[in-house]
Amino acid sequence: MLTAIRKDGTIVHLLPRRSKELLKKEREKEEFFCPECREKVIMKVGTKKMEHFAHQQGSFCVESYEKETEYHLNGKLQLYQWLEKQQLAPYLEPFYSSIRQRPDIGVSCFDRNFAIEFQCANIPPELMVKRTNAYRTQNITPIWILGGKNIKRKGSGKVSLSNFDYLFLTRSPSGLWYLPAYCPESNIFILLTNISPVSSKNVLSEISIFPHQSFLIQYLIAPVKRNNTCTCHDWKREIRSHKSSLLLQGYYTNDVIKELYLQGMNISLLPAMIGLPVANAPIIETAPLVWQSYLFLDHIYRKKEGVITLEEIYRSFMKRVRKNQIKLRLLPLVRDCHPRKALLEYFHLLVRLQVLEAVNDTTFKIINEVKTPEHVLMQQEQEELFYRKFAHLFFK
Template sequence: MLTALREDGTLFQLLPRLSKDVLRKEKAGGHYYCPECKERVTMKIGMQRMEHFAHQAGSQCIESYERESSFHLNGKMQLYQWLKEQKLYPRLEPYYERLKQRPDISVDYSQQEYAIEYQCSPIPPQLMIKRTNTYRKNNIDCVWILGGNQLKRKSEKKVSLTQFDYLLLNKTPDGKWYLPYYCSNSHKFVFLTNIIPTSAKNALTQFSIFPIQNRSIQQILTHKMNEFLYAKEWRNEMRAQKLRMGMNSHSQIDYLKELYIHHLNISLLPIMIGLPINHAPFIETSPLIWQSYLFIDLFRNKKKDEIITFSEVYRCFMHRVQRGQINLRTLPLIENYSITVPLIEYLKLLVGIHVLEAINYNTFRLKADILIPDHVVSQQKQEEHFYKEFHQVIFRV
């Protein structure tokens, strides 16, 4: 915490930074209080960490639950200075009395008030959702930025995301997914863009890295993305996922049992199972698994020219959700959230790869019997032919 109230009620800020001698003199002048809970706080002037205010042990203030690391304090300071250098007038840790909330920074830009929350450690989902909804109801746009210390990059185009990371997932006006990070050690923004989950934890993404001095607030609020394809990477992820499940019988045991009951081999699933869709982040369960359940419950029982309706798809999907076999995500930054969206996208994709024919928005006809490969060589040949013909349809984000 970088702001506190003096005994006379005036606000004292630790930015711009002062010498330690000046701070010690200031500290000796009286007590300080949290602007939010009004409890006593202590000015910490150490050699290892940036100077800051801290609640005393046993405090019940929500601020005391989020112990700010040096990484967090330095990042907050850098973001504040970054906004000042753009001739804006940011406010450090302003307390909104009517909202009972205090963002890290607030700033007015282009006739809109923004609350900037720099989050370097997870907080309870209910708290994040409450903060977001309270800002939204009061016409304040909340910009959540994750600390770079939370980023878990696994390869050039692969990242591991936690449930908390997904809470902060957002979309551009043209419908592309992104997550912003800021690293106070390197002084750089890192944007994850065009995010497509491959499993509950892993996702394919494009990494964009920018020094803070090379980015304006306008560029952060309206980050531009290029179209990106993940054909090779997606195929490798799906193959690896099948291999892991096949070798480890304790992994996804209920799913594997269901495949066995219906005489399906995870290595020989139809090509229509395990495909990416734009709104896949709505569903926590791997596309390989939830699309397998749709195949088992609906598509495998249909023959050429038979009708499939969206209502059937939705009913089968939600039945698995209710049984706990498919898990959904909470995405509080996404307005007009509906689980129907990824299901509609999947049906449209099946139309695009010539599995279905659209009769109208809700009704589809199966164009041919769905083939199940009878051995690995046949499966590999089908897969090669399939991706060669349809990779532009499937992997365009």
């Protein structure tokens, strides 16, 4: 940490940075204490790591459990200076005694109070949920920024995100899903937008890189929607790859493969209407190909007619969740995060694909029986025809 208090209660910051000689002299004549737990802390002034305060070994303070790396300290310093250059008045490591929390930086702008947390090391999801909810009780909006080293690019528009990385996913007032990250080694912000999950980890996404001097705080609060560079070719390639990986898992280890087999189906022969992107798919951890396969089996397969309601869809979906066949994602930064949204989007997409007819906003009528291809060549021909006819509905 970069903030401590002296014996007389005055606050001492290690910003702006001072010479190591001056800091060593100050360390010799002063004692320093943690603003949160009031335990004595040590001013570390070395040659390998940026100067900082650290708890003594054996401390019980929550702050002492998260050892700050050089990467984190530099990132915190750079983010503080970045806010200063925007002519704001950031406060380094403010301590909110009412909730006993101390973000990396506090700042007020646009008539709102923000707590900025630059998180590089994995922390338990429950802790992030607790911190986020505590800030909100004080009318403070948390901005969580992921360490840029966590972003694992797998191509020009493909990223692998762990469950921890997904904790930083948020949604703008306009409904845009985005994930912000910062790399202090390259002095760049990384913004993932137009996030479309393909599997539980891999996503197709617009990856935008900004030098920190050209990036403004409002881009973290409400980023501008960017054109989706993902194409139907990209999506087809990823869905085919995911089908192959599921097939390799086999009948005995994969529930969806087993259930499709028992229904006389093969995952490689699924109709192209299964495994499509919808706006709120990030709410569901399970891959679109899998959760949409279950919806197909539960409500559409081998049916020539019938009426389906959203409540029926939701009940069958949650039954699968309870069986652990479908998993929901923990998204602590997103309010009103309900899987009904993704389910409703998918069934309205099936209406536009002429599979269903909308009776009203939450009730659907089967109008055509969906025929499954008999062999791989037929599936590929139907898939190509499907994307030529309907790709404009989900790839702008």
